[in-house]
Amino acid sequence: MPIETTLAFTARPAAEAELAAVPFGADLAPPFELTVELPVPVGALLAHYEAKGEPGEVFEVPVPRGDGVGRVLLYGTGDCTAPALRKAGAALARKAKGRPSLTVAVPPQGDAAALAEGALLASYTFTIGKARTAAVGQIVFSRGDETALRRGEAVAHATALARDLVNTPASVKTPAWLAEQAEKVAARSGLAVRVWEGDELAEFGGIRAVGRGSASPPRLVRLSYTPEGVERAPHVVLIGKGITFDTGGISLKPTEGMKTMKTDMAGGAAVIAAMSALAGFGISARVTGLVACAENAISGSAQRPSDVITQYGGRTVEVLNTDAEGRLVLADALAYADAELDPDVLIDLATLTGAAKVALGVSLGALYADDEPLARALLAAGEASGERLWRMPLIEDYRGDLDSDVADLANVDKKMSGSAGSIIAALFLREFTGGRPWAHLDIAGPARSTADEGETTKGGTGFGVRVLLRYLAEAAARD
Secondary structure (H helix, E strand, O other): OOOOOOEEOOOOOOHHHEEEEEEEOOOOOOOOOOOOOOOHHHHHHHHHHOOOOOOOEEEEEEEOOEEEEEEEEEEEEOOOOOOHHHHHHHHHHHHOOOEEEEEEEEOOOOOOOHHHHHHHHHHOOOOOOOOOOOOEEEEEEOOOHHHHHHHHHHHHHHHHHHHHHHHHOOOOOOOOHHHHHHHHHHHHHOOOOEEOHHHHHHOOOHHHHHOOOOOOOEEEEEEEEEOOOOOOEEEEEEEEEEEEEEEOOOOOOOOHHOOOOHOOOOOHHHHHHHOOOOOOOOOEEEEEEEEEEEEEEEOOOOOOOOOHHHEEOOOOEEEEOOOOOOOHHHHHHHHHHHHHHOOOOOEEOOOOOOOHHHHOOOOOOEEOOOHHHHHHHHHHHHHHHOOOEOOOOOOOHHHHHHHOOOOOEEEEEEOOOOOOOHHHHOOOOOOOOOOOOEEEOOOOOOOOOOOOOOOEEEEEEOOOOHHHHHHHHHHHHOO
């Protein structure tokens, strides 16, 4: 569901509101624009709470409001960098849960967009049925940069769209449903859209093989954004894994490993959501989004270990493990993009391997790239957006492990050693890029969260939306 908390703006001092939030920094300077009488001096209050001024600190102080009592929240801003203000905004939104309104004094320095982004993302909820706790109804920002705050709002709403798609149960979220959501996004956002299904997928052997065991047939979605008034815009193709549920196929997952598999289309969700926001951000690059949608199910028609399939473009692949299905659908999309779309840059996103989560945990996405400027740009976009990436190696010595005795490639390490699984997967995908500048984001760790923390909420996180939007904005500016 969309973020229900609304944003508003006022020129009045925040501290006059019934519930007001006023910042203080790491230097414990007196709070900005505090115009009410506190029960004790500010310095004494901060000393009493043993405040450090760190982002995430929130202290509630009662203040007189006529014959009643109001509340002032003193909130730490740290060094007022974007990460600090995202964390501060998130802490405020959680403190104000269930309240009709919160008025926030924006620090006079720092990234106001990050403050709004953190507050709104922490207000996100997804429930089927009645919500247990309502988010704050409205956040009113006092004397901040409205343009920046609206930019943070737009980023948050795009991320929330991805979270909604990820959190939707697989009983609803078939490949057809996901394609329909992309079509709705295209209609709202001024994007061109095409959906392949049935016999139209004849050349897409990976997508068909993965989806053939399911009662819900696969789809391939293409979303196209073309900016106006740009004669020679760079063309970026974004590709997302859209596995709407992953049983592992005949190479069956254990029960515990299957419980989160409605989220295995998080890469595809990030692509759809990022595409939805391009016009609003005035992105001047030409962008195509491809989402390969399939359900990896078990039936008499499911693909088997040892099957050989033909990917788009003619490469043959021996399927040694049907639970390594994401790379098969992505390979089709990458090969199609290379052959038909003439991209300047290819970027794919996928909850691809548990190995990436083992290596980097749940806070970082794994970045593989064969192009140094692209890698640097994505790393910088990750730091700026709050969706951090870590560069991983494409080790050439491992490439031979993908050689098959009966086909051009195997879909996993033919020795079945289980080691370097994330690297092996990236090397497999690289085979289908045509040597173009390419990056692969393995987001298996940060795409899902087991708890509310910072701007992240339990469930799908929407990871990838913010880093893509930041990268595209910066890429267009560079070109």
